[in-house]
Amino acid sequence: MKRALASLFIVGWAIVGWAQDKGDLSASRGLGLGGRFSPVVSVASDLDPALGSAIILQYWVSNQIGLELGGWASIFQPEDSSRSFTSISGGLLLKFFDNIALDLYVVGRVISLQIVKKYELLSQPGLPQESRTFALAAEAAAGIEWSWSPHVTTNFEFGIAYAQILEKPPQLEPIPQTSLSSPKLDVSSSSFGVMLHLGVSFYLLPQIGKRTAD
Amino acid sequence: MNQPGASAGLAPLHHWSGPPWPYNRFQMPLNPYTLYPARTIGKLFFTIPGEGDFVCSAAVVTSANNVRRIVWTAGHCVVTPTASGPVWHTNVVFVPARRDGVNPLGSWTAAELWSINGWAINGSLRYDMGAIVTNLNAGQRIGNVTGSLGFIWNAQYQQDYHSIGYPQGTPFNGERQHVCTAGEARQDLPGSIAGPATNGIGCDATGGTSGGPWVTRLYPQRAPDNPLFPNYAFYMGCVTCYVNGVNSYRYVSQPRELFSPYCGTANGCFGLWDTVRNRDP
Numbered sequence: 001m002k003r004a005l006a007s008l009f010i011v012g013w014a015i016v017g018w019a020q021d022k023g024d025l026s027a028s029r030g031l032g033l034g035g036r037f038s039p040v041v042s043v044a045s046d047l048d049p050a051l052g053s054a055i056i057l058q059y060w061v062s063n064q065i066g067l068e069l070g071g072w073a074s075i076f077q078p079e080d081s082s083r084s085f086t087s088i089s090g091g092l093l094l095k096f097f098d099n100i101a102l103d104l105y106v107v108g109r110v111i112s113l114q115i116v117k118k119y120e121l122l123s124q125p126g127l128p129q130e131s132r133t134f135a136l137a138a139e140a141a142a143g144i145e146w147s148w149s150p151h152v153t154t155n156f157e158f159g160i161a162y163a164q165i166l167e168k169p170p171q172l173e174p175i176p177q178t179s180l181s182s183p184k185l186d187v188s189s190s191s192f193g194v195m196l197h198l199g200v201s202f203y204l205l206p207q208i209g210k211r212t213a214d
Numbered sequence: 215m216n217q218p219g220a221s222a223g224l225a226p227l228h229h230w231s232g233p234p235w236p237y238n239r240f241q242m243p244l245n246p247y248t249l250y251p252a253r254t255i256g257k258l259f260f261t262i263p264g265e266g267d268f269v270c271s272a273a274v275v276t277s278a279n280n281v282r283r284i285v286w287t288a289g290h291c292v293v294t295p296t297a298s299g300p301v302w303h304t305n306v307v308f309v310p311a312r313r314d315g316v317n318p319l320g321s322w323t324a325a326e327l328w329s330i331n332g333w334a335i336n337g338s339l340r341y342d343m344g345a346i347v348t349n350l351n352a353g354q355r356i357g358n359v360t361g362s363l364g365f366i367w368n369a370q371y372q373q374d375y376h377s378i379g380y381p382q383g384t385p386f387n388g389e390r391q392h393v394c395t396a397g398e399a400r401q402d403l404p405g406s407i408a409g410p411a412t413n414g415i416g417c418d419a420t421g422g423t424s425g426g427p428w429v430t431r432l433y434p435q436r437a438p439d440n441p442l443f444p445n446y447a448f449y450m451g452c453v454t455c456y457v458n459g460v461n462s463y464r465y466v467s468q469p470r471e472l473f474s475p476y477c478g479t480a481n482g483c484f485g486l487w488d489t490v491r492n493r494d495p
Contacts, residue, residue: 083465117404118466121290121342123268124382124422128466131405167405189407 029066029150032058034201036070043137043161043193050074050085051113051137051163052195058093066093068109085115095145103145107157111137137163139195150203157197165189235416235471237396242378246318247311247391251429251455253319254360255391256310257380258287258346258425260303262294269388271379271426272308272346274362275457277491282357283325284490285346286365287425288460289333292324292344300334302327308348310360312380314389322348322356328490330482332409340409342462342475343483344425345490363427364456367477367484371413372398377472379426379461381419388422394472402473404463410476413459418470428459428474 038052054070061067068091074084091109113135121127141159148154166188242252258270272287285308294301306324309317324346332341348356376395382388394417401411415428431452459474477483 119404119463120421120466121288121463122379122419122421122424122461122472123270123288123291124388124420124424125266125268126383126421127290129463167407 029058029060029063029203032060032153032201032203034058034153034199036197036199038195038197040196041161041193043163043191043195050087050115051111051135051161052197054087054089056089056199056201058201063098064095066095067091068093068107070109083115083117085113087111087113091139101147103147105143105145105155107139107141107143107159109137109139109141111135111139111161113137132168134166134168135163137161141195141197143197152203153201155197155199155201157195157199159195159197161193161195163191163193165191235396235399235414237394237416237418237470239392239394239418242391242393245313246316247313248318250361251363251452252391253311254363254455255378255427256308257312257388257422258285258291259305259307259309260291261305262303263301265294267305268303269380269382269422270424271422271461273378273427273429273457274310274356274360275365275427275487275491276362277357278494281492281494282355282362283348283350283494284362284487285322285348285356286363286427286457286460286487287344287346288462289329289342289344290462291425292327292346293329293334295334295337300329306346308346308356310356312389313391319359320351320354322351325349325495326490326493328486328493330486332407332481336407338407338409339404339463339473340407340412340475341481343460343477343486345486347490347493347495363429365487366430366456366458367487368479369430369458369477371401371411371476373430373458375415375459376429377415377417377419377423377426377459377461377474378429379419379423382422383420386420386422392419392423394419399471404473409481410478412462412473412475414471414473416470417461417472419461419472420469423461423472424463426461427457428461429455430458431456 034056036054036056041052054072056068056070059067070089073086089109089111091107093105093107096104115133117131119129139159139161141157143155143157145153145155244252254274258272261267270291272285275284275286277284292303307321309321311319326347329344330341332338374397376393378393380388381392396415398413399416400414402414403411462474464472
């Protein structure tokens with residue numbers, strides 16, 4: 001995932017020159033596609049960094065109010081740590097200013113995350129286990145956005161997040177008989193931490209006529 | 215000539231950037247397993263009610279001088295946590311030094327099974343440790359027959375470990391002790407229940423090795439330097455070996471890495487040992 005998002009950043013920076021030629025930062029935004037990567041997340045070790053990374057879709061309702069929908073999914077990789085996760089997030093962005101290259105904004109997000117781990121207790125015959133962790137997190141962040149052009153922005157965010165976590169421990173497989181048939185107690189916990197985001201967005205479909213250029 | 219890391223067929227470990235982590239695995243170079251410390255390590259047979267018969271590995275650890283009845287293993291080898299409470303395993307029998315179906319020292323049944331609430335109730339792998347207080351076998355306390363491994367806690371994560379057990383899943387047959395030598399590769403935080411990180415090393419042992427000890431201060435000895443076993447090129451020897459972990463779990467997609475719970479005072483590991491070492495029912 002890190003490689004994919006890093007590639008996204010590289011592409012973003014590579015087209016900055018092209019975008020700067022376009023130069024007109026005043027053109028209104030419409031729909032944007034981007035990525036968010038979190039080099040620092042300290043909410044809960046089991047959730048990091050899945051909690052902070054996503055491919056995002058942004059839609060600016062007006063010049064200062066935007067909506068964001070994000071998500072990410074990974075699958076089990078042989079070289080990976082037997083962990084897969086899916087996340088989906090929704091957010092509301094409020095920009096402080098209108099139409100300047102370096103802008104400030106605040107954002108509130110709700111993030112839903114599911115992590116699945118597959119492991120095996122090493123008795124024989126083996127006892128395959130699968131644990132699932134569900135998290136619902138709320139994040140409030142302040143960010144700086146640099147608009148390279150109407151088409152490209154990069155941003156940096158610092159936020160705080162609160163996560164409610166529900167862990168469903170594994171059950172024995174095959175399904176145990178009567179004495180073991182009840183599911184184990186789920187474990188609920190909460191966590192609080194900070195998140196740093198780096199992001200890039202591409203606005204491929206600038207809205208026309210929503211606001212006239214200067 | 216008791217130099218840690220001395221050659222005797224072991225390749226040096228290298229710095230590694232990711233799995234598979236560096237390790238060496240070999241069969242315990244001894245036949246029969248009647249020399250210390252191999253004689254303290256054995257195979258554990260048990261039944262999980264409603265599940266069937268299982269095998270693990272385990273080792274005799276030090277205890278109070280007049281007790282010498284304690285076998286150390288993984289928690290999931292003695293108890294299965296469920297919502298209705300811990301389901302303690304039955305028909306638990308420990309066979310030290312077993313090799314190719316031969317039990318040269320006899321076998322010991324369990325008088326008491328012990329684990330930590332973090333495992334027995336919550337099922338957290340950070341607490342996956344268990345202990346067995348054995349019955350006497352023909353009047354013999356197991357520790358008087360096998361000797362015992364030392365026990366340390368709150369130790370550094372990074373050590374030269376020797377994971378020893380009886381892997382039985384393919385391609386092994388569960389009849390030989392296999393030793394994985396490795397340094398700590400990484401720490402893992404399974405689950406969200408608080409507790410110290412588990413410790414991972416490179417090792418491709420399979421099911422059946424669970425509960426086998428992670429031994430420290432064990433190192434190759436050249437056979438010519440030790441008259442006790444002249445027929446072997448080398449042997450794993452020590453004055454007193456120490457247990458500092460047990461084989462517990464591995465991730466399905468990474469069969470060359472296995473994990474042990476950390477043994478500290480914070481997660482009840484020391485408390486468990488400190489309790490059972492005085493048990494003499």
